[in-house]
Amino acid sequence: MDVWGHILSSMSEKIDPSTLKLLRGVEKAEYRNGKLYISTPDPVYKDWLESNLLDEIKSSASSLFGQNLKVFVLSKEEDHLEEISCEVNHIVEEKPYRLTNLNPKFVFSNFIVGNCNKIAYSACLAVAENLGKIYNPLFIYGGIGLGKTHLLHATAHYVLSKNPDANIIYTTADTFMSELVYYMQQGSILEFRRRYRDVDLLLIDDVQFLEGKERTQIELYHIFNALHLIGKQVILSSDTPPRNLKGLQDRLKSRFVSGLVVEVKAPDLQTKLSIINKKTKDMNIKLPNDVALLIAKTINTNVRELEGSLSKLKAYSEIMGRPVTFDMAREVLKDILEIKEVEELSIEKIQKEVANYFSININELLGNSRKKKVAMARQIAMYLARYLTDKSLNEISKAFKKKDHSTVINAVEKVEKNMEKDRKFKLTVEFLKEKIMSL
Incomplete structure (x- = not known):
């Protein structure tokens, strides 16, 4: 059976x-x-x-x-x-008080780290390694859908992986308040306090919803003090820094800023591309480079919208039995993305930007000059055309007026090798790539 x-x-x-x-x-x-x-x-x-x-x-x-x-x-x-x-x-x-309610997918290995969230990520990892000893409390703030909850869950998962018997509570401010009301109605407030004080790690999400809730704030204040006194870890998140939390007691704000306060910002273009690449692998979507770039350039709010866009594209592709293309993405996502003025990145644009950067004209770039600066610019332009567009090798070779695609293959290989051994060269290529992607 x-x-x-x-x-x-x-x-x-x-x-x-x-x-x-x-x-x-x-x-x-x-x-x-x-x-x-x-x-x-x-x-x-x-x-x-x-x-x-x-x-x-x-x-x-x-x-x-x-x-x-x-x-x-x-x-x-x-x-x-x-x-x-x-x-x-x-x-x-x-141990009836282990109320983690954790999402199994929210772990450190699934979190894409970029300049926008590097400090928050590092702080959570440090806390997980040294529970109650540093950054206590840790207060993370930032807009909706930027990964705050992911970091809280990941910290709890990491602690449990090291110590499966750890007592952990993950909750939201709303749930915390609802539980308090329930226990008060049952006349069991002491049981509520014991529930929250008998933990190794307390994580509270969305503390902005405590604004104006005086009784809940009083209870949290005393729980916080009790945990802090015996060296237990507290991590909190909010959509705004503690100083901007209106309707919150000053003494509670003071506790929130007594440890480390870090911000999670909206992801930059490169981080968004990394997130999109990770999500497409998880969701088993074949996404052309130009479509990934389109989504990354036009979603400027949060990660959830990135995932929503990919889910919509996948569903449309499967229902229609068609591969994802740039034109399909523009049509399917027109209600989600602000893409009226976003055009497909062309090889011509790449050639123009690279030529301008190296102060050479297009004819030189597309010619056969063996001058070091011109040859290097040509190779970089071919590499970027291969990396940033979904054009075939033959299409790229024709755009550079070459007889066959072996020239493009050689150029890409040379650029990749030079990037590995020459840091200055690598920075030049990455600068051009960022500049072109942001056009």
């Missing part, structure tokens, strides 16, 4: 397709003597499943095996299921 397959089938109408897809990562499930053992690939996956879906799994499994079913979630390292079932049960009972 395919135990896990039957459980997933029972759950399919209760959860969204993306979560259902993630649940297929469970390696096996075994039913023995009124107990269901679920084997997961690693502690991070185990933690995510326990925190988010244990009740739904138990409900669905109970319909198959009976209402008195006990469910144990195990990581891959826990091989001997029956031998450690009592130990696992003990861990669950002793």
Whole structure:
């Protein structure tokens, strides 16, 4: 009997397709003597499943095996299921406050680092390595969709990878406030405080939503002080720096800035291209260079819009049975991107910019001069045409008035070799590439 397959089938109408897809990562499930053992690939996956879906799994499994079913979630390292079932049960009972709710995809290895987020990334990694010892609290701020939540989740995942028994709570300011109201209504405020003070790492997202919530701010202030006093780590995020948080108590603002405050900025063009390349690999999309450049140049807000654009292109390409092209992208994304004045990057534009940079005319660039400066400019222009456009080798060779494409291949190889051994040459090529991409 395919135990896990039957459980997933029972759950399919209760959860969204993306979560259902993630649940297929469970390696096996075994039913023995009124107990269901679920084997997961690693502690991070185990933690995510326990925190988010244990009740739904138990409900669905109970319909198959009976209402008195006990469910144990195990990581891959826990091989001997029956031998450690009592130990696992003990861990669950002793640590009911591990409320991570983490996204398994938000890890450091999936985070694209650029000048816009390098400091925040480095700070989170340092904190994860030295929990409670540096940058405490760590306050990250920046616009919507720039990766703040990704960094918070990644920090928690890293800590759990080093110490699977770490007590971690990831929550949002809204959820924190809702929990407080619930516990107050139940007359269990002491239980609420114990829940949040008995942690190694507390991560609170979107603290701007605490503005004007006096009672919640008071509770957070005392929890923060208690954790800080015993050296426990706190990480917070907001869409604005602490000083701009209106309706927030001064004493709480003071706590927020007592550690390290870092900003996550909108990604620059090169970072956006790196993100697009990573997303296209993850989503299995074949995206021409000119389309990637189009999206990177026209989305100036956040990473989520980048991903949304790629998803829309992929869906259209699959439905229509056509490969993604520049013209298709312009048409499909016209409601998302401001692309009225964005034109396809041509080889002629590249030639013109390179010729201007080296103070030579186009005829020299397209000629057969062997002068060092002219030859170098020609090779760089061919390299950039190959890198920045989706033109074939034959098309590039014709644009440079060459007989065959072997000249282009040789030029690209020479530029790549020179970039490896000559830093000044590499900086020149990268400068030209950035300048041309921004046109």
